[in-house]
Each structure stands twice: as C-alpha cells, then as structure tokens.
Amino acid sequence: MSEKSTLVVSKIKHGTVIDHIPAGKAMNILSVLGISGEKGDRIAIIMNVESEKLGKKDIIKIEGKWLEPRDFDVISLIAPSATVNIVENFEVVKKYKVSLPDRVEGLLKCPNMTCITNERNESIKTKFKVLSRDPLKLQCEYCGTIIYKDDIVKLTNYLKK
C-alpha cells in the first residue's frame, strides 16, 4: 500500500458520495445538511486526502441516503467545487456537479435582526443575491445586509432551528 492510498474508504453499496469538497470543509457540509450521525446514518468521511483537481480534498459517503434539491444548493454555498455521485449496487449511476444559483432563497437566515425576514409575524422567505462567487459574497434582497463565506454555516444552521 503506498502512502497516498492510506485513509481510503471502500465503496458504498447504495447511497450518496459527495466528492471534491475543499479540504477541511467536510464537517461544515455535514453541519449544513443537518447530518451528525446521531440518527444512525452510516457515514464515512475522509478529510485532507490528495486530489488531482484540488490538491487536497474531503469526501463524504453516506449509505442509504439520497439528497434533496435544497441540499444541492446548500452544498454549493460551502463547496462550489463538489460533485455528488449516486451509488447503486456499488456503481455510480448518476453524477452531479453542484452549482451555486444566482439567488439563494430560503436557505440562509439574514443576520440583521431588524430585517423583515426576521419578523415573527411575517413568514417571508429570505432571498440573497450572489454578488461574488469567489470569494463568496451575498446580499439580502430585503435589507441589503452583506454576508460572506465564513458566515454561511452559522446562518444556515440557525434557519433550521
């Protein structure tokens, strides 16, 4: 076994593989997807392994789990380089590249507490316009508040509660 091949996780039978995650971001991806492993999902995570494309990357494999369209958008906020593979009987049957939309709707809480989207009596879905993709910079369409890459995990999790 060469040194490079250490920490390799073998194939899953049925499920989802999220590949080409920027190195060190796997935990953030799991966090925004609301996956902690506490519900019994069989998960493998490998972090900081060699990648031809990215230099280093993280990979997440989840047995028996399929993602929803919302999940693809939320992944694109943390890992715009990610690919999502659907595995059946140990074979990749579908392969998607996540893609950051021009508008991010209903996925992030606005950090401005006086923004109308934070008004309890209203039920307005948040909308952010993507001002810049790299580095990521978004703007609330209601109050103009700007948010950056490092705010994403906190603002995504906050919305789920």
Next chain:
Amino acid sequence: MSEKSTLVVSKIKHGTVIDHIPAGKAMNILSVLGISGEKGDRIAIIMNVESEKLGKKDIIKIEGKWLEPRDFDVISLIAPSATVNIVENFEVVKKYKVSLPDRVEGLLKCPNMTCITNERNESIKTKFKVLSRDPLKLQCEYCGTIIYKDDIVKLTNYLKK
C-alpha cells in the same frame, strides 16, 4: 464484498485510531478534541458500523496525530468504551482503554456563572467529582452544580475558548 464490509476505512500508516466509540458520537469526540480537519489533518471517520461489542460503533483514524493525556480524559467523558490504538508502519504498536477518572480537573467549565471558577480575577481550575458513570453525572466541587452527559460537549468546548 458483503454489505457489512462497506464503509470500511483502510489502515493508516502512522497515527492514532480511536475505536469503540458509541455510535453517533464521533463528531462529539472530534469537537472536544478541537479537531475539525481545517488545519490539514488527514482524518477518516466512520459512523454507525457494526461492532461485536457495542452493536454499532464509530471509529476515528487520524494520520500523523498522537494524543496527549488530557485528550484521553476528555474522550472518556463522551466515550467511556473507547480504545485508542497507536499505529506505526501500519501496525498497532500500543493499545489503550480510556478510563473515566474519579475527578475531572480542568476539562469542563462550570455552567454556574457565579461559581468561583468563573471569576475572571481568580485562576481556579475546575474540579468535578464523578457521582455516576452510567448515566454520567458530575458535581462541581466548588459550588455543587450538577452536570449531565448531554452538557459535556458544550462545557468542554467553552473552556477552550
């Protein structure tokens, strides 16, 4: 490949394997050890795999990382069943069983903000007595506040900041 053998992570060359972690607790272990993968550590985590001893378990493998005595105590708070294996050249050269001490010193913040250990001008190390091991129940030796299993991650991380 049988279904049971999926999600198996291959051996690491040099480093630490934390095995027999209660199913679903791997993320908590990484959190209390302050490991997020963002510093470039090569990490493999598998969650909810079959275990003869525990039914299901989690495993963490960290390439090129060795734990300190403090880490063993902090692991014992979350995963009293855990074993820690030291790997060199793909072979386990040492094997430890973590063990919850009778007193937990300097690892947890007391949640009682009026406790003397939270006084800014004092530098008193927190001390908790283990009242019960399963379920885990600890008592602050200074103010008598009781803490339980579910408080551990929050109170450990809080102290590091």
